[in-house]
Amino acid sequence: MPPAVSLSEIVAFVGGDYRGPDVEVTGVAPLADAGETQISFLSNPKYAPQLASTRAAAVLVSASLEGDSPRWIRVENPYAAMARTVARFFDRKPMPRGLSPRAEIASSARLGRGVAVGAFTSIGEHVVLGDNVVIFPNVTIGDGVTIGDGTIVYPQVSIYYGCAIGKRCIVHSGVVIGSDGYGFAQEGGRHHKIPQVGIVRIEDDVEIGAGSTIDRAALGETVIGEGTKIDNLVQIAHNVRIGKHCLLVAQVGIAGSTELGDHVVVAGQSGFSGHLKIGNRVQVAAKSAVLADVADDMKVMGAPAVPFREFARREAHLRKLGKKP
Amino acid sequence: MPPAVSLSEIVAFVGGDYRGPDVEVTGVAPLADAGETQISFLSNPKYAPQLASTRAAAVLVSASLEGDSPRWIRVENPYAAMARTVARFFDRKPMPRGLSPRAEIASSARLGRGVAVGAFTSIGEHVVLGDNVVIFPNVTIGDGVTIGDGTIVYPQVSIYYGCAIGKRCIVHSGVVIGSDGYGFAQEGGRHHKIPQVGIVRIEDDVEIGAGSTIDRAALGETVIGEGTKIDNLVQIAHNVRIGKHCLLVAQVGIAGSTELGDHVVVAGQSGFSGHLKIGNRVQVAAKSAVLADVADDMKVMGAPAVPFREFARREAHLRKLGKKP
Amino acid sequence: MPPAVSLSEIVAFVGGDYRGPDVEVTGVAPLADAGETQISFLSNPKYAPQLASTRAAAVLVSASLEGDSPRWIRVENPYAAMARTVARFFDRKPMPRGLSPRAEIASSARLGRGVAVGAFTSIGEHVVLGDNVVIFPNVTIGDGVTIGDGTIVYPQVSIYYGCAIGKRCIVHSGVVIGSDGYGFAQEGGRHHKIPQVGIVRIEDDVEIGAGSTIDRAALGETVIGEGTKIDNLVQIAHNVRIGKHCLLVAQVGIAGSTELGDHVVVAGQSGFSGHLKIGNRVQVAAKSAVLADVADDMKVMGAPAVPFREFARREAHLRKLGKKP
Structure with a gap:
């Protein structure tokens, strides 16, 4: 149980305006669920009716916000204030400390x-861990891996030899970094393995969701750019290069050597074929199949993916066909 | 090798009608594969010709069934009788016993x-394991996790702090429960992490297939309802609520805060966008993209998903277009 | 750092024609990235302009190749020569040695x-490991598993009891082999587990990518044929039979009891429904949904999948619809 925090401390921290009594609170919860010792927030107007009953x-x-109540803490951005309050006062996640024998x-x-x-974690030869790196139990870190300051690696992660992880990254359970790329040469009806001797390089402030896999390059590097956030069960093939501050939602797959620019957003279950060049700020709707290059600032959708407007017209036609017997 | 069981014991157990000799049998196998010390079953009529040759x-x-044979054991439901026979006499899966040093x-x-x-399993502070819980080797269970009576956790599972698992659940290898939800607030072109301080709560009799991932709630709970069965490599995002007795087939993905009713069936590789409300007994065909609320008892299909009948009409039109040059 | 190798040794190994000076080299890199102590290769003609600047x-x-340079090593197949050179001289991946205490x-x-x-690996009762098998740290191998000569199992793999792995296989991190198939019988609104007492049998020279899952058979065997290569996050259900020398690209899913012939190629994110029969040399394009049997040598595409030519005609029509307002 987190210790209580006084409301006045929270109000000061978020820079809010509050006239009610100064009580101790123990956490943050949605309006409908909050108890008498918790604070809540109103961000989406559709929940406004719950203000009276919370x-x-x-x-x-x-x-x-129109109206008034002694319980209200007025701030510029209630959602951001909630997030910052949780992070500052109530995010007490337990972490391993020191080196487990x-x-x-x-x-x-x-x-x-x-x-x-943590316990049962194996750290290979010549590994370099920066300051305040946290490695949970049951992790395997191969020879020569480097991990930057403040990065957190959750249980059941495997990082193959030679890969480089930046600072302040978060690597969730089940992630695999640096497995062999899928490269074979066919000869006489058999598939012969092409050695995969490159690495994966992950820049600073990247988060990688549970169960995602990032293959090492055949030669050179597979790269995840600074600040990019990857959701769960995403597959990134060898020699892919993801730009900075991208979002890759769950179950996305990117085939070999494809490059994404900066600030690209890819919704869930979409896929890219190999050797493509995707521009900056491109947006890809859910479950799309991107089979060709995409220019900067385009929004695409469908399988195969086409511009949003074109997809909408196709859908309008198909909807009519579906209504007619 | 499982010890032999007498046919008369099996016949009595399944309540069957059998006139042949009482011999010892060592297992159950399909008609085409069964050896002389095994029993088999006929459920799908297309395999009837194999009755003579098995x-x-x-x-x-x-x-x-028409005809007669001294080898036949007549029962109401041969498939169910086979399943019960295997479970009772021949399902001798090895399990860890006691607490590994x-x-x-x-x-x-x-x-x-x-x-x-099992060996190399890490059990955190204040964890509560009910009676007869079995945890295989190489599992990581975070602080404060609770696991109900009779639940089995296979190797290479990670359960993050504070999550609650019910009774008689089965959690297969590679599953991750309680990883951070994918929540970020954009500011100045960078993605700032929203703390994910809720939990995952899994009710009784849930089975979770290999490699599936279930994220903890931002605030509150991500919930998997009683009796729901989840296949492999399924992704369940933060604050999702799955009802009771649902089936989620492999590689399904459900985005944040979406709610499924009871007895929902989702076929493989389908996805749901976030914040949807899906009714009871809804059926979703394979590889669908559900982008809007779905009422009770609806069957939907396609990307984006539409009612079965509408999809069939669209397909009929497209099939014609595909035939014409 | 790998030790240097003389160019003359490499030239002799690949059977090339080279007239330049014999220097020591330390590795292989793409033309644009190679340094002065590395060799490179030209396979795709679009990179020819880089020959001058590398x-x-x-x-x-x-x-x-037209032209001439003292730096060129002429060979029949530059790509294959590069792959063989890397494998022979520069693929120094670190491997565990001996039995960790x-x-x-x-x-x-x-x-x-x-x-x-490796450390923290658990090897069960009656397991049989062939000569020169390498098991990395944090692997769990259940009772009675057999693994053939020369197979490599990377960290964080789980192989359930009784499964059989062939010779010279490569099993990447996060793979699960032998988890229970997804089989339930509904009765009274509840799903009752059908015991899954078969095994997984993997033939020789199979490679399985990170995070892929292969379920054990209900009865009998789930089979992966000789020489088949499976990419990352692929799902193979119970009683599936994959032929020899197939390629299954990332995030493919194959439902229960479906059989694939030999030399089948399935591109990424495609899925198969259950109980299908897919012929030899079939090719399935990315993100397809195969819902019916496919004859030998067919190429199919789409959701539901249809022959390539038919899909192309549909797309041409839809493209027109998308252009019209």
């Missing part, structure tokens, strides 16, 4: 200050 | 009677 | 010569 001690609301850490590994390594 | 010692057949179990964890914990 | 010490080129190996397990087992 049991919350106080509610973060927009500075411009049940971990196996190669004597040639170099560990920064404040590193934590 | 080497099986005896065959579970329908009470109403190579496991790490926090001293504050509370273990029920008959609990088994 | 810093590579030498370049593998086609015997028939931190592994748990059942006393009834039988290990061949030259077997390596």
Whole structure:
């Protein structure tokens, strides 16, 4: 149970306007679920009717909200204020501390200050872990891997030899980084393995969701750009290059050597064929199949993917066909 | 090798009618594969010709099947009788027993009677394991997790802190429960993490297939209802609520805050966008993209998903277009 | 850092024609990236302009390439020569050696010569590992599993009891082999588990990509044929039979009891419904949904999948509809 925090401290932290009593609160919850020792927030107007019935001690609301209540904390952006409040006061996730005597850490590994390594984690030869890196139990880190300051690696992750992870990354359970790319040469009806001797390089502030897989390059690097956030069960093939600050939603797949620009957003279950060039700020709707290059700022949809407007016209026609017997 | 069981014991157990000799049998196999010490079954009529050629010692057949043979065991439902026979006599899967000295179990964890914990499994602080819980090797269970009586957790599973698993659940290898939901607030072209401080709550009698991922709620709970069965590589996002007795086939993805009713069936590789409300007994065909609410008892199909009949009409028109040059 | 190799040794190994100086080289890289101590290759003609600007010490080129340079090594097939050179001289991936004292190996397990087992790996009762099998750290191998000579199992793999893996296979991190098939019988609105007591049998020279899942048969076997290569996050259901020398690209899913012939190629994110029969040499385009049997040598595409030509005609019509307002 997190210790209680006084409302006045929260109000000061979010820079809010509040006239009610200063009580102790223990957490944040949606309006409908909040108890008397929790605060809540109103961001989406459709939940406004719940303002009257919520049991919350106080509610973060927009500075411009009509009406008044002694329970309201007025702020510019209630959603952001809620997120910051949770992060500052109530995000008490337990973390391993120190080096478990049940971990196996190669004597040639170099560990920064404040590193934590959980039980049954194997750290290979010549691994370099930056300051305050946290490795949970049951992780396998291959020889020569480098991990930057402040990165967190959750349980059941495998990072193959030689890969490089940036600072402040978050790698969730089940992620595999640096497995062999899918490269074969056919000869006489058999598939012969092309050695995959490149690496994966992940820049700073990247988050990778549970169960996602990122293959090492055949030669050179597979790259995930700074600040990019990858959801669960995403597949990234060898020699792919993802730009900075992209969003790849769950179950997306990107085939070999395809390059995405910066600020690209790909919705769930979409796929890209190989060797494509996708521009900056491109948006791909859910379950699309991108089979050709896409220019900067385009929005595409469908399988095969076409511009949004073209897809909408196709759908309008098909909808008519579906109505007619 | 499982020990032999007498046919008379099996016949009595399934309540069958059998006039042949009482021999010892060692297992159950399909008609084409069964050896002389195994029994078989006829459920799908297309396999009836194999009745004559099978080497099986005896065959579970329908009470109403035409013809006769001393090898036939007549029952109401041969498929169900086969399943029950396998479960009762021949499902001898090996299980860990007792607490491995190579496991790490926090001293504050509370273990029920008959609990088994395999080697290299890490059990966090204040974890509660009910009676007869079985945890295989190489599992990581975070602080404060609770697991109900009789639940089985296979190797290489990660359950994050604070999540709650019901009774008699089965969690297959590679499953991740309680990883952070995919929530970010964009500001100045960068994606800032929204803390994910809710949990995952899994009710009784749920089975979760290999490699599936279930994210913890941002606030509150992600819920999997009683008796729901999830196949492999399924993705369930934060704050999703799945009803009771649903079936989610492999590689399905459900985006954040979407709610499914009870007895919903979703075929493989289908996806749902976020914040939807899907009624009871809804059926979704394979590879569909559900982008809007669906009322009780509807059957939908396609990407975007439309009612079955409408999809069939569209397909009929497209088939004609595909035939014409 | 791999030790340097003399160019003359590489030239002799690939059977090339080279007239330049004999220098020491340290690796292979693409033309644009290669440094002065690396060699490169020209396979795709679109990169020919980079021949002039590359810093590579030498370049593998086609015997028939126009022009001349003292840096060129002329060979029949530059791509194959590059792959063989990397494999022979520069593929120095680190491997565990010997039996880690931190592994748990059942006393009834039988290990061949030259077997390596990493830390925190659990090897069950009666497991048989052939000669030179390599098992990385944090792997779980259930009772009675057999693994053939020369097979490599990467970290975080789970192989359930009784499964059989062939020789020279490669199993990447996060793979699950032998989890229960998804089989339930509905009765009174509840789903009752059908016991899954068959196994998975994987023939020789199979490679399985990171995070893929292969379920055990209900009765009998799920089979992956010799030489088949499976990419990442692929789902193979119970009683599926995959032929020899197939390619299954990432995120493909195959439902229960479907059979694929030999030399079948399935592109990424495609799915098959259950109980289908897919012929030899069939090709399935990306993101297709195969819902019916497919004859030998057919090429299919779409959801539902139709022959390539028919799909192309549909697309041409739809493209027109999309252009019209």
